[in-house]
Amino acid sequence: MEADLKLNELGNILRGKTIEDFIETLVSLWPGEIVFTTSFGFEDQVLTHKVFKNNIPVEVVTLDTGRLFPETYKVFSETIKRYNKKINMFFPDHDDVEKMVSDKGPFSFYDSKENRLECCRIRKVIPLDRVLKGKKCWISGIRAEQSENRGKMAELEYDEDRKLFKYYPLFLWSFEEVEKFIRENNVPYNKLHDKGYVSIGCEPCTRAIIKGQDFRAGRWWWENDGPKECGCHLKSKVES
Numbered sequence: 048m049e050a051d052l053k054l055n056e057l058g059n060i061l062r063g064k065t066i067e068d069f070i071e072t073l074v075s076l077w078p079g080e081i082v083f084t085t086s087f088g089f090e091d092q093v094l095t096h097k098v099f100k101n102n103i104p105v106e107v108v109t110l111d112t113g114r115l116f117p118e119t120y121k122v123f124s125e126t127i128k129r130y131n132k133k134i135n136m137f138f139p140d141h142d143d144v145e146k147m148v149s150d151k152g153p154f155s156f157y158d159s160k161e162n163r164l165e166c167c168r169i170r171k172v173i174p175l176d177r178v179l180k181g182k183k184c185w186i187s188g189i190r191a192e193q194s195e196n197r198g199k200m201a202e203l204e205y206d207e208d209r210k211l212f213k214y215y216p217l218f219l220w221s222f223e224e225v226e227k228f229i230r231e232n233n234v235p236y237n238k239l240h241d242k243g244y245v246s247i248g249c250e251p252c253t254r255a256i257i258k259g260q261d262f263r264a265g266r267w268w269w270e271n272d273g274p275k276e277c278g279c280h281l282k283s284k285v286e287s
């Protein structure tokens with residue numbers, strides 16, 4: 048399959064390269080068609096630092112679900128000021144949000160998994176699809192140790208649904224390595240990390256974890272079945 052061949056080729060290019068060099072290579076292969084999405088967590092801030100510090104011409108994008116923590120907007124603001132760079136913000140379709148909230152109320156996601164996935168689809172997955180449309184490679188801060196589901200992924204993948212490559216530069220990094228990089232490089236970070244929040248998403252669906260818990264245990268903590276994902280990173284975009 049063509050995608051497999053290209054995946055192999057890209058894998059060979061990746062071997063031995065620094066993260067910065069590999070992203071530069073992607074940009075030279077597909078100028079203007081590489082996007083990095085950030086939600087301003089520790090991992091994303093490491094990648095943002097690498098991209099902005101080295102002036103790598105990658106589009107940096109964030110999704111505003113409308114339900115983010117104030118601390119997340121704060122680190123967004125600190126980041127664009129620190130690096131003097133632009134981060135493009137994408138919003139959900141207002142008709143979809145208005146209908147969902149009018150029909151089901153502002154906390155429908157607590158009522159059922161179906162409602163939760165509907166909200167994630169409207170506020171995250173559909174806007175993300177808009178971001179990724181026509182792109183050749185999507186870079187994100189996923190790490191293998193974040194969850195069992197993510198541990199089954201690979202540093203470089205091909206998304207058949209979206210017809211693009213996915214590159215997770217920090218896939219094999221430990222949490223300690225990420226934290227060390229942030230401290231040593233004085234990278235702006237979400238202060239919720241100091242309060243036990245590890246993976247930070249929307250305010251009503253995220254809480255702090257206790258030591259030893261799965262990194263994503265604080266996301267949708269009331270659900271006990273299936274991966275702790277919004278649907279953006281599932282192999283198939285089927286919300287299951």
Ligand code: SF4
Pocket residue numbers: 112114156163164166167168170171248249251252277
């Ligand atoms: S994380 Fe919660 S509030 Fe955010 S999009 Fe998903 S269900 Fe909605």
